[in-house]
Each structure stands twice: as structure tokens, then as C-alpha cells.
Amino acid sequence: MGFTVGKQGGVTVVDVEGQLIVGNRQELKAKVLEELDGGERKFVIDFSRTGYIDSSGLGVLVSLSKKIREQGGELRLSSLNEDLRTLFELTKLDTLFRIADSREDALEGF
């Protein structure tokens, strides 16, 4: 379980492996904010290897999106499985984020 940060065509891509939950959400937040402080503005968080996100994880995504937008950037999400999509739909967060079916779709036109 962890987070892998990489770069693809000027976009910072973060892979979430395992779960994004109350116990590790601060680690993701710190990694993304470090990149934001370093000047990065385009972010994709990819959930293709993520089993579960809890409400704290959803909260940290909302918080990061807001901070990135304040700096003139954008956070996109990609590759949510059926369960994760349900959580975003129930909480209406699917209206707040640009959610792509795949990492490639998320990177397209960024």
C-alpha cells in the first residue's frame, strides 16, 4: 500500500496502491503538496490499483483539488472501479472532479 509519484508529458501522475483511508491520507496530501510547492500545476491521481477510499480519503481529494485550483492548476482523477464510482456518485463528488475512465483519457488535452 502506498503512493507512487511520476511525470507524464508535464503532468504529475500519482498512483494510489491499495487504499486511501484515514490512516494514510496525510501521506498523499504531503506528496501532492510537495509537487505543488515545487511548481507543478497539472495532476492526475490514478486509482486503477485502488481497492477502497473512505470519507477521509474523499475529503483529502477535495482539499487537494481546492489548493491546486487556488494555484491555477487542475486535479483530475482516473480509473475508478465500480465501487469507487458509487462512492463519488453518492457524495456527488463526481460533479466536483473531472473523472476519466483511464489514465490516458485523463492526460488527453491536459
Place this chain on the structure above:
Amino acid sequence: MDSELVLELPSDVRGIEAAVDHVLRRCSECRTHARRLRLNLRVSLTEALSNAMLYGNASDPAKRVRVEVRLSAVAITARVIDEGGGFDPRTVPDPTTPQNICRAGGRGLFLMRELMDEVHYNDRGNCVTLVLRLDQFGEAASA
């Protein structure tokens, strides 16, 4: 035949995942759709434990969280009890409204209510009861 599982946990969120996995394993023979366990019960129990540890017990290592899970032919009933002073769940705002959707917190109780068939708090507000009704025509989730 009914069976019951009781766990006593420290107020440490790092223990939530293992505790929920343990409960789900015990529930795997229940006759319901696997997704109801994997998503509805997992999410709701995780949120209840997180709320109990972080807000109920204020992460006080001296305080514990008790989990009582009862399995019957018709439902899975989970009670999560903390040692805090309790809260009034009626004061928690709807996190999906335009004025609240950008807030970082406040979605745990909402998800519990959306995903479980019943959610009840005791009068003090330190014990939540989650009920997931089983489908008598469903197959065992582990099948």
C-alpha cells in the same frame, strides 16, 4: 443460527482495516450479494470505527472502541460503541449540498446512511447501530 462477534479496539485508526477485514471474513457466508459486504458493510463499518476513534474517543489511547456484530438469518447488525460524551447526529449537515460539497469532512455519517438499511444512534450519541438486511434468495457472498 445466530452468532456474535465482539472486538475491543484501541483508539488507533491504523487498526481499522484489519478489524473490518476480520468482520467481513466472518460475514462471508451470509446470504447476500458480495458487493453488499465489500462496499456497503465495509464502508459503513470503517466510517463508524473512524468516527468512534477520532471524534468519539478523540484519539485518546486510554479509551477503547467496542464492536459487537450479530449475524442472523435475516440481517447483519453491527454496534460500534465509543467512550466519548456522544454527539447529536441531527447536527451533521448534508455534505452533498452546494454550500457543503467543497468541505473536506462530514461524509462519514452520510455514507453510512446511504449504504446501510438502518442506522440508529443511542440517546447519548456514543453508540451507532448499523443494520444490513440479508437477501433470503441471495447466494453466500463467498460463493
